[in-house]
Amino acid sequence: MEYKAITCFFCFEQFEVSLEVGSSFVGNISEIYDCEVCCNPNKIDYEVYDGEININNVGNGNE
């Protein structure tokens, strides 16, 4: 479990999400997280490689 601060797609406030990362997992993941401030769904695309998380995009989770 790793915590990352992201900027909400809707209200531009920052909030933390906890991302589940398997130690041997490599690849791209898309998950929906509700903003802690405005409760809108943010779709977070992130990439896991060698235990490192890179967030590629935060978008509209309603689509």
Ligand SMILES: [Zn+2]
């Ligand atoms: Zn928000």
